Amino acid sequence: MPSPVDLREWRQREVIDSEGKEIGHAEDVYADDRTGEPAFLLVRGGLFGTKRHFVPVMGATIEGDKIRVPWDYDTIKNAPRVSADEHLSEEEEKELYRHYGLDRGDAEATVLVLRRIVIVG
Numbered sequence: 001m002p003s004p005v006d007l008r009e010w011r012q013r014e015v016i017d018s019e020g021k022e023i024g025h026a027e028d029v030y031a032d033d034r035t036g037e038p039a040f041l042l043v044r045g046g047l048f049g050t051k052r053h054f055v056p057v058m059g060a061t062i063e064g065d066k067i068r069v070p071w072d073y074d075t076i077k078n079a080p081r082v083s084a085d086e087h088l089s090e091e092e093e094k095e096l097y098r099h100y101g102l103d104r105g106d107a108e109a110t111v112l113v114l115r116r117i118v119i120v121g
Contacts (some may be wrong), residue, residue, distance in 0.1 A: 014066045015043045015055065017073045023053065026067060030054070030088065040096065041067070042084050043076075052084050053077070056100050071100065 015023045024045025029038050038057045045051050059070035069076070079099050082092040097103075 010041070010062075010067060013062075015041065015045075016063075016066050016068050017076060018068070018070050019072060020068075021073045023055070023069070023073065023076055024051070027052070028084070029057070033087075040088075041069075053079055054082060054088075054096050055079070056096075056102060058102065075100070 010026045010029065013026050015026055017023055022045075024043040026041050027044045028042040030040040030042065031037060032039050040054045040056055041060070043053045043055050045053065053076050055069050055071065055076055061068050080092070080095040082088060082096065088096075
């Protein structure tokens with residue numbers, strides 16, 4: 001998992017899918033409130049940069065000056081639309097985890113609230 005220092009370097013980097021297709025640019029990072037661990041990237045894309053997609057940080061790697069995520073373009077493009085507020089609701093988070101086929105752990109760990117990480121510098 002990337003550290004907060006690494007995350008500063010992720011902002012505005014191009015994000016590419018598992019096949020190398022451009023998704024957009026990393027705008028923000030959302031973390032689990034309980035653990036503080038990064039969970040999702042908010043990626044701005046589209047023709048005029050008006051579309052935003054939440055993409056899991058899990059499995060993301062740095063390749064040169066790009067961030068490669070382990071999902072294909074269509075999976076990312078078809079992710080549930082959720083608002084890019086300071087926090088994601090429990091339901092929004094569940095939808096995102098379900099869409100990406102991620103295991104959220106046992107029942108005790110099912111309530112994770114994600115918050116935007118404010119990156120200074």
